[in-house]
Amino acid sequence: MPLLPTDKMKSFILGTGSALPVRILTNAELETMVETSDEWISTRTGIKSRHISGAGEETSKLAGRAAAKALEMAGLTPLDLDLILVGTISSEMSMPSCACLVQKDLGAKNAFAYDLNAACCGFLYGLDMADSYLCRRPEMKIMLIGAETLSSRVDWQDRNTCVLFGDGAGACVVSGAAPGSGMLASKLHADGNLYKLLYMDSARGMNPALANARNQGAFIKMSGRDVFKYAVRTMAGSVKEVLAQTGIKKDEIKMIIPHQANRRIINSLLEHLAIPAEKAYVNMTKYGNTSAASIPIALDEANRKGLLEPGDILLLCAFGGGFTWGAAVIRW
Ligand code: ACO
Numbered sequence: 001m002p003l004l005p006t007d008k009m010k011s012f013i014l015g016t017g018s019a020l021p022v023r024i025l026t027n028a029e030l031e032t033m034v035e036t037s038d039e040w041i042s043t044r045t046g047i048k049s050r051h052i053s054g055a056g057e058e059t060s061k062l063a064g065r066a067a068a069k070a071l072e073m074a075g076l077t078p079l080d081l082d083l084i085l086v087g088t089i090s091s092e093m094s095m096p097s098c099a100c101l102v103q104k105d106l107g108a109k110n111a112f113a114y115d116l117n118a119a120c121c122g123f124l125y126g127l128d129m130a131d132s133y134l135c136r137r138p139e140m141k142i143m144l145i146g147a148e149t150l151s152s153r154v155d156w157q158d159r160n161t162c163v164l165f166g167d168g169a170g171a172c173v174v175s176g177a178a179p180g181s182g183m184l185a186s187k188l189h190a191d192g193n194l195y196k197l198l199y200m201d202s203a204r205g206m207n208p209a210l211a212n213a214r215n216q217g218a219f220i221k222m223s224g225r226d227v228f229k230y231a232v233r234t235m236a237g238s239v240k241e242v243l244a245q246t247g248i249k250k251d252e253i254k255m256i257i258p259h260q261a262n263r264r265i266i267n268s269l270l271e272h273l274a275i276p277a278e279k280a281y282v283n284m285t286k287y288g289n290t291s292a293a294s295i296p297i298a299l300d301e302a303n304r305k306g307l308l309e310p311g312d313i314l315l316l317c318a319f320g321g322g323f324t325w326g327a328a329v330i331r332w
Contacts, residue, residue, distance in 0.1 A: 010182030011131040011174045013330070014076070014141075016300035017069025018170040019062045020287065021053040021149075027163070034159040041163045046263025050166025050288030052151045058092040060101035062169035063147035066296070067102055070143065074173040078108035081173075082140040085130060086115045087122020087292035089200065089321070090148045098147060111143070119198070120259050120320025121188070122146050122292030123170070124328055127316075128186040130174045138176025145171040146292035153200055155219040164261070165220070166288030170296025181311075181331045185245040187238050188326035197226045198321040227319075231261065232268045234325035235317045239273055242315070242327045250275055252313050254332075255302065259318035260284035260294035269317075281307075291320065308332045 026049045027038035041047055053062070063086055071078065084099045084106075091098035099113035118125035123146035130142045147169035154162045176182075200220045201212065235258065243250065256279050258266050263282065270277050281302050290297060295316055302308055310332060317327035 010177050010184065011127065011134045012177030012182035014173040014175055015070040015072070015074030016170070016172050016296065016303045017066040017071070017073065018168065018297040018300040019065035019069070020051040020168045020297070021057040021062065023052045023054055024049050025052045030163055033156060034162060036159045036163055044264065045164060046282070046285055047164065047288045048285050051168055053149045053167045057149070057167070059088055059090055059147045059149045059169070060092060060098045060105065062149070062167065063098055063145045063171065064102045064105040066147065066169040066171035067106060067143050067145055070171040070173050076141060076173060078106040079110055080141050081108040081111040081143050083133065083142045084108060084111045084113040085126050085142060085144050087118060087126045087146045088115055088148055089117055089119055089122070089291060090150050090153050091115060092149070102145065108143070118292070118320065118324045119322055120261065120289070120291045120294065121318045121322070121324040121326055123295045124186070124316060124318045124326045125188060125324070127174070127183060127328055128188055128326075131183050131186065134174070134176045140175060142174045143171060144174050145169060146294070146296045148291040148293045150220065150291055153218060153220055155217070158219070160224060161220050161222055164289050166290050168287055168290040168293045168297050170293050170298070170300050172296055172299065184248070184329045184331055185242040186326065186328040187241040187245065188324070189234065189238060190322050190324045192322065194230065194323035195321070197223045197230065197323065200321070228262070228265060230323060231265050231319040232272060234319050234323070235269050235327065236272045238325055238327035239315060239317050242329045246329050248313055248329060253279060253315050254312035255279055255281055255307065256315040256317070257281045257295055257298045257302065259320065260287065260298060261289045
């Protein structure tokens with residue numbers, strides 16, 4: 001027997017927000033920093049520019065700005081929040097969590113707060129976690145944020161990675177909704193055996209016994225081609241799983257918001273799934289890969305442009321370091 005009669009409640013997005021640093025770094029500027037070209041970056045990735053944080057634009061500050069906008073849209077105040085959950089791999093501090101810093105800055109004193117690390121899948125993993133809380137307590141108001149400043153975690157001399165990433169934050173206020181709306185299905189996966197395809201060491205420690213000779217600093221390392229291959233295969237698999245779980249047909253999907261890593265990955269994914277390219281929301285051209293922030297930033301943009309109407313079927317999918325991957329279906 002279920003413990004609560006509310007287990008059929010679904011998590012529903014009440015408001016969205018996003019925040020980006022002021023400074024824009026173009027491909028043309030990158031040409032002066034590493035041996036690359038606008039042509040190479042554009043054709044291989046679809047990225048033309050990205051936002052890079054300056055002073056006062058740390059991960060928690062961007063997260064707080066995105067959260068404030070989401071609260072405003074939801075018509076709520078910081079005191080209404082029960083939980084702040086931040087997906088991030090690039091907070092300015094290891095402790096406290098980015099979520100606690102956001103809680104402090106917002107003055108959300110009724111909320112408990114923590115971060116989760118699922119790399120670029122941070123937002124999807126967080127949505128699934130929020131859904132679990134809301135099955136127990138549908139009245140909860142959860143601030144779910146994806147926020148990153150990966151500009152601080154790339155080696156600016158490594159052209160294989162530094163051209164790909166950008167900074168930013170996206171946020172959603174999530175609460176319980178009646179069955180039939182909100183998040184209809186979510187399927188998450190991980191395979192730690194693949195971690196060497198995409199990883200970031202931590203800061204060098206003070207215990208020589210634990211020193212890692214391989215650790216050249218806390219920078220992103222990546223085997224681009226392998227990541228590409230797994231990204232398409234894994235995301236396609238989880239999209240098929242959530243569609244099968246819900247019985248939703250591909251032609252019922254209004255919009256797909258994939259993790260914004262690379263235009264070619266998205267094109268291959270859509271081709272593989274036989275979903276028309278125009279159904280994908282793509283904004284990495286302006287922002288690059290903002291990791292856990294990419295889906296909520298895109299969601300906020302689509303929402304504020306009025307592209308989503310009540311009842312629309314929305315498909316989210318992501319992949320990232322870990323390896324982690326997954327997909328979710330939402331009725332808007
Ligand atoms: N400018 C110019 N040349 C470059 C650059 C650059 N910025 N970066 C690499 N190259 C060179 C390489 O050195 C290589 O030269 P070589 O043949 O002389 O050795 C050549 O370009 C081809 O390199 P490849 O790695 O084979 O290029 P590929 O076509 O695979 O494209 C890319 C590289 C864009 C990274 C692609 O593999 C990719 O998109 N992979 C997915 C990576 C990704 O999305 N990562 C982010 C996910 S992680 C996350 O979201 C957290």
